[in-house]
Amino acid sequence: MAAQGRRVVLAEVTISRAGNPVGGLGDLGAPLGPRAQTGKMLPSGRLLSSLVPGLLLAAQVAAAFEPISVGLAIGAASILTGYLSKGLYCRFSECCHEKRPLNSSALKLDLEEKLFGQHLATEVILKALTGFKNNKNPKKPLTLSLHGWAGTGKNFVSQIVAENLHPKGLKSHFVHLFVPTLHFPHEQQIKLYQDQLQEWIRGNVSACASSVFIFDEMDKLHPGVIDAIKPFLDYYEQVDGVSYRKAIFIFLSNAGGDLITKEALDFWRAGKKREDIQLKDLEPVLSVGVFNNKHSGLWRSGLIDRNLIDYFIPFLPLEYRHVKMCVRAEMRARGTDVDEDVVTRVAEEMTFFPKDEKIYSDKGCKTVQARLDFH
Ligand SMILES: Nc1ncnc2c1ncn2[C@@H]1O[C@H](COP(=O)(O)OP(=O)(O)O)[C@@H](O)[C@H]1O
Ligand SMILES: [Mg+2]
Numbered sequence: 151m152a153a154q155g156r157r158v159v160l161a162e163v164t165i166s167r168a169g170n171p172v173g174g175l176g177d178l179g180a181p182l183g184p185r186a187q188t189g190k191m192l193p194s195g196r197l198l199s200s201l202v203p204g205l206l207l208a209a210q211v212a213a214a215f216e217p218i219s220v221g222l223a224i225g226a227a228s229i230l231t232g233y234l235s236k237g238l239y240c241r242f243s244e245c246c247h248e249k250r251p252l253n254s255s256a257l258k259l260d261l262e263e264k265l266f267g268q269h270l271a272t273e274v275i276l277k278a279l280t281g282f283k284n285n286k287n288p289k290k291p292l293t294l295s296l297h298g299w300a301g302t303g304k305n306f307v308s309q310i311v312a313e314n315l316h317p318k319g320l321k322s323h324f325v326h327l328f329v330p331t332l333h334f335p336h337e338q339q340i341k342l343y344q345d346q347l348q349e350w351i352r353g354n355v356s357a358c359a360s361s362v363f364i365f366d367e368m369d370k371l372h373p374g375v376i377d378a379i380k381p382f383l384d385y386y387e388q389v390d391g392v393s394y395r396k397a398i399f400i401f402l403s404n405a406g407g408d409l410i411t412k413e414a415l416d417f418w419r420a421g422k423k424r425e426d427i428q429l430k431d432l433e434p435v436l437s438v439g440v441f442n443n444k445h446s447g448l449w450r451s452g453l454i455d456r457n458l459i460d461y462f463i464p465f466l467p468l469e470y471r472h473v474k475m476c477v478r479a480e481m482r483a484r485g486t487d488v489d490e491d492v493v494t495r496v497a498e499e500m501t502f503f504p505k506d507e508k509i510y511s512d513k514g515c516k517t518v519q520a521r522l523d524f525h
Contacts, residue, residue, distance in 0.1 A: 244316075244318060244322060244323055244324070246324055246357070246358035246359070246360060247360075248358065248359045248360045248396060250360075251283060251284075252279055252280060252283035252284075252314065252315070253314065254276065254279075254280045256314060257275075257276060257279065257280075257310070257311075257314045258276055260310050260313075260314065261275065261276060261307070261310060264306075264310060264479070265303055265306065265307055265310070266303075266468070266472045266475040266476060266479075266515075267302075267424070267466060267468050267469065267471075267472035267475075268302070268303055268307075268465055268466060269424075269425050269427075270427065270428075270429055270432070270463065270464055270466070271296070271303070271307060271463050271464070271465055273429075274429060274461050274463050275294070275307065275311065275463065278292060278294060278460060278461050279292070279311065279314075279315075279398075282398070287395075288395045288396065289385050289395065290383060290384060290385045290394075290395060290458070291382065291383055291394050291395055291396070291397040291398060291399055292397075292398045292399070292460055293383055293398075293399045293400075293401070293453070293458060293459045293460050293461075294398075294399070294400045294401070294459075294460065294461050294463055295368075295400075295401040295403065295440070295448070295459045295461065295462050295463065296308070296400065296401065296402050296403070296463045296465060297403050297404075297405060297406035297407065297410065297436055297440065297462060297463065297464055297465060298404070298406070298407050298410055298464060298465025298466065298467070299404065299407040299410070299411065299465070299467050299468075299510075299514055300404055300407075300513055300514060300516055301468070301511070301513045301514025301515050301516030301517070302465040302466065302467060302468055302514040302515075303465055303468075303514070303515070304402040304403075304465055305366065305402060308364050308400050308402065311362075311398075311400065312325045312362055312364070315360065315362055315398065316360075316362065322362075323358070324354070324357075324358040324360065324361045324362065325361070325362045325364070326350070326354060326361065326362065326363045326364065327364045327366060328347075328363070328364065328365045328366065329366045329367060330365075330366070330367050330368070330370045330371040330372075330375075330447075331367065331370055334371060334372065334375055337372050340372055340374055340375055343372075343375050343378075344374075344375060344377075344378030345378075347375070347378050347379060348378050348379065348382075351363060351379060351382055351394075351397075352382075352389075352390070352392055355382070355392055355393075355394050355397050356392050359393065359395075359396040359397065360396045360397065360398070361397050361398075362397070362398045362399075362400070363397065363398070363399050363400070364400045364402065365399070365400070365401045365402065365447075366402045367402065367403070367404075367447075368401045368402060368403035368405065368446065368447030368448065369403045369404050369405045369445050369446055369447050370447070371447035373444070373447070373449045373450070373451075375447075376401075376447060376448065376451060376453060377451055377452050377453065379399070380452045380453060380456070380458065382394040382397070383399060383453060383458040384456065384458060401447070401448070401459075403440070403446060403447060403448075405439075405440050405443050405445065405446035405447070405448070406435075406436045406439050406440050406443070406446070406462075406464070407465075407467075409432070409435050409436060409439045410432060410436070410464045410465070410466060410467070411467050411510065413427065413431055413432055413435070413464075414427065414466050414467055414510070415504070415509070418507075418509060424466065424469075427466070429464075432462075432464040433461075433462045433464070436462040436464060437454055437459070437462050440454065440462070441454045441455075467509075467510035467511070467514070468510065468511045468514045468515060469509055469510060469511070470497055470500075470502065470509075470511070472511070472515070473496075473497045473500055473511050473514075473515055473518065474493050474494070474497045476515035476518045477492070477493045477496045477497060477518055477522060478493055480518055480519055480522055481493070481522070484522075492522075492525045495525060496518060496521050496522055496525060499521055500512065500513065500517070500518075500521075501513075
């Protein structure tokens with residue numbers, strides 16, 4: 151069971167341990183606030199505490215006759231209560247389950263059914279997560295860097311991944327979402343953010359080794375902030391007594407979107423199929439491009455330099471047919487019948503580029519939900 155212990159609030163430094171809040175200036179609340187952990191007593195501990203005296207009393211009675219049985223009875227009592235309390239506790243509250251295996255077929259199905267037009271992301275994410283979770287002794291945490299135009303499904307996929315790792319998904323205590331414009335807004339406070347980030351990650355990985363950290367909008371993160379977590383991503387067995395090897399870090403970024411679009415467009419213009427684009431066509435371009443891009447959040451980053459990012463995952467720009475798929479999915483999610491006229495109308499309201507060919511949606515599927523409200 152996860153040791154519930156630390157509470158860290160980013161932004162104006164409010165860091166406390168063992169549920170003992172240190173007065174802070176500004177608790178930004180969501181999305182970090184709700185995930186902060188407090189050191190509450192386990193409710194099941196109270197429920198079962200009434201059982202313990204009974205078992206111990208029985209042990210004392212037995213002690214009058216035979217000392218060895220006392221030890222056995224006490225041992226059995228503590229194992230039983232420990233086991234029961236954990237089982238009960240996990241029924242009512244979220245537990246970390248560090249060793250829970252990944253259901254690869256469920257993840258595969260989710261990706262294939264819900265994520266449109268992203269054959270590379272589907273393939274790589276499935277492979278990366280399955281390999282990582284099947285490995286009992288990973289040598290470093292898993293780090294994925296997702297790149298692509300806005301609205302192509304990076305946040306959407308992170309949500310799917312999170313749900314497959316911790317059933318409560320983004321609402322889980324063990325899944326943490328960082329948004330730079332919200333959590334690290336001021337350029338003058340990089341040092342402070344670095345300290346807070348280290349503290350937050352250390353505290354949460356101590357509580358749950360299989361914690362998931364998602365960094366959204368990496369392109370808006372001030373250069374250097376992310377390098378604070380470099381020691382955690384490296385091949386160390388432990389850093390200050392904490393092992394980070396079972397954790398997962400996911401970086402999301404629009405940076406590299408232009409490179410990906412160019413490649414997709416070259417394929418399209420050459421009359422080749424989108425699905426024939428391979429990872430090797432894009433991954434090297436992407437890592438170099440992101441490293442040299444001042445506004446990528448990974449500019450000259452030690453994370454790339456030291457090869458600490460396991461996979462650069464390209465999200466391709468979405469076409470008209472994918473936008474239509476998004477509209478249909480949204481209609482189904484709302485419990486309405488799919489009306490093809492509406493699907494076409496919503497898709498046609500979107501803008502497409504390049505100017506002449508008009509192949510890719512400017513905003514991917516991003517505004518589909520809002521537009522559907524008007525139909
Ligand atoms: N490839 C996709 N397949 C299915 N739905 C998508 C896809 N891309 C975007 N969407 C839909 O559009 C919404 C916005 O996309 P999002 O994942 O936030 O984009 P971004 O790449 O900017 O993070 C998602 O919540 C999802 O409903
Ligand atoms: Mg996004």
